Amino acid sequence: MKAIDTELLTKYYGSKRGIADVSLSVDKGDFFGFIGPNGAGKSTTIRTLLGLISPTSGRASVLGNDIIKDKTKIAASVGYMPSESAFYNGMKVRDILAFCAKMRGLDCKGEAKKLCERLELDMSRRVNELSFGNRKKVSIVCALQHNPELYILDEPTSGLDPLMQREFFDILKERNQNGATVFLSSHVLSEVAKYCKSAAVIRDGGILVSDKVDSLGHTGVKRVSLRTSSALPKIAGIKDLKTENENTNFLYSGDIKALISELDRISFEDINITDPDLEEVFMHYYAKEDN
Amino acid sequence: MTLFLHEIKRNRVSLIIWTLVITFMLAVCVFIYPEMEGQMNEMTDAFADMGSFTAAFGMDELNFGEFMGYFGIECGNVLGLGGALFASILGISALAKEEKDKTAEFLLTHPVSRINITFCKLMSVFAQIFILNLCVAVVTLLSVLAVGEEIDLKKMLLLFLAYFLLQIEIGGITFGISAFLRGGSLGVGLGIGLMMYFVNIISNLTDSLEFLKYITPFAYAEAGYIINNSAFEWKYMLVGGALLTVSLLLGFVKYNRKDIA
Incomplete structure (x- = not known):
């Protein structure tokens, strides 16, 4: 079973192309970088995988679950971090995290506390008072606190300072070593080169290449x-x-x-x-x- | 349940304010009645001379000189219009606001099906309407006891029930519409609430427009009919129920397939 498996996945917004014929395969346990310029279709692919938008054609499965029929199962085993983190104004970080856990039917207080400490996030602040980078951290904890099997992270490091980026990747590496799969989109090439085992490049809605990062370097x-x-x-x-x-x-x-x-x-x-x-x-x- | 409570909690300030304002205004109406009672008889005559204006507000069927008649009119204005606006704001923002504030992406990536989320949100809208109406009914009845007016409890309760159902219908219809909207929607909600109110007034003016009564819930919440007959006008209520069901069905189907931007 693959962590992510798509076959000719296509999404058109009306006549506007989102992605066309994306076939992508991510093994379990992989640390996968999904790179491409703005508007290439990274977010469209990810949002389709999570069932936020439905594909125009093609099929895809996440951890063996069909993206149309088994949305709820997918959501249960995935930690998702959107590229823009928006939360309910007026709620405290602590309440957001608790709400997130309760919606999963879990109690993640211990893990949430640990993550907040590592990321230096103050749980008593209100989310709408946080800076962009700190809101991003809330998003990270939401995606990580329930220890999912698969992490789908849409441009997770944008807005984080370099120290936090390193801490964040350290946490991801630990999770990956414990067997979890990481799939992250990025347009920062160096971080993909540094941390990812495999990578795919998407441009103009189509996958150009997908391979082990090591092999990508040996192009002849x-x-x-x-x-x-x-x-x-x-x-x-x-x-x-x-x-x-x-x-x-x-x-x-x-x-x-x-x-x-x-x-x-x-x-x-x-x-x-x-x-x-x-x-x-x-x-x-x-x-x-x-x- | 988590989402249901979350919704009510997020809306609590607005719920409290609307409840306080409507409850307070109705209670004031009740408390000033003894003072106005003497003048009411003159007013009844004055209103009777106003022709279609009287009919527009349903005052031709009510006796302003009696407490129930007076209350029917006041209730129609305060609880009818106020409640309708409250319900339409609630309904219209339930789903659309998540997309406007970009929280939909956050909410919908939890392992809860869209149908379930839509249902919880709808229930929270209904629950808030219920809480408001319960407070209004209790405080109003207590106020009536306090001023010592004679009332027909059954008629009074039927009146409250009619306004409650009116708000449920408006809340439900705007909720269904909200599934189709993406950004700012408050105007649409308020527009629908007000439109329903005015459609009823217009349909009261002339018999040729009576068919309009079928589309507005204000038709079955007409105090005059309820007080004079101790019953609801079922034909309007059934059509209202059908409109509500259709809006909700369309809303659920749409939201279940909607692309979340």
Whole structure:
């Protein structure tokens, strides 16, 4: 059984595309990053999985439960954090958390207290008096206090300061090590590269790639930087060529031996051939291809 | 139950204020009656000369010189109109407000089905209407005892029941409509409440518009008919019940499938 499994999931708002033919598979126990620019369809996918909106076509299941028929079961085993956290004005953090737990038929006071302490959230404050970041923390505790099997987090770190982001990811890692699945959307590439085991990139409503983060890094493409005063010969497979003073920098895909023998014909002072970093790989998917 | 209590708690200030205001105003009406009683006979004559205006407010069928007649009119204005506005505000905001305040996403991702959530919210609307009407009835009856007026208890209770049902109908209809709305909706609610009130007044003016009585619950809460006949006008009440049922059904079906923005 997969944690999340979608098949050609499509959602149109009238004639406006939300997502088209999204097929995504997240294993249990995974730490999955879902990345894409604003408006790519991240939230639409997540909100469809949670039954907030119904798909136009396609199917999907969460922890083996159908997203249309078994909404309640899904909600029971998922901890969801929306991208915008809105709560009932005038209620205290403590009351919101208690309400949240009661709606699940649970008592989560102990866990809520622990989480609030770790996130430095004052439970006696009223939610509408909180800053954006602190409201985000309330949202985190709501999603985490009942120890769900699956965490679906929509841009969870936006608005959190770096220290809190680290604490938050520490908690997620602990939960993940204890067997829970984490699925988070983000447009911060570095955090996905740092924490996630797998990732998928969505753009214009469709999945471009979905793989282990490690494999995503080994694309066969090399980042080459060269210090030379001579002009570069014409080599097939070079992309993203930038020359600044004596520093030449490009991406190369193709036979590495062919590259070396071509480069052998010019003189250079220094050379560096590395795997492009993940951020660069993601950027490559993000950017619209011009050709 | 959690959501039901949560709803009532969230609305408690508004419930208390509406209840206090309506209860207070009706009690004042009762307390000033002994003073006005003498002038009432003159007023009855004056009203009788006002033709269709008298009919519009249903005063042609009531004897202003008696406490019940006087109370029927006052009750119609204060509890009828006030209660209708309260009920329409409650009903219209029950579902739509969650989406306007963006709390719908929070609420609906808990393991409670939409049908269940809709039901709890509807029950909380009905419960609040009940609480308001109970307070009004108790305080009014106590006030009547205090001023020592003669009343026909059955007629009085029928009157209160009619206004309660009127508010249930308006609350339910606006609740059903609220399932179809997304943002600000208070205007729609108040509009419906007021419209129902005026539709009844207009339908009282001329016989050719009497069919309008079928769409407004104010028709079966007409104090004149209830006091003179000690009964409800069932035909209007049944149509009202049907309107209420249809609105609620549509509301439940719509909300169960609605895309939450």
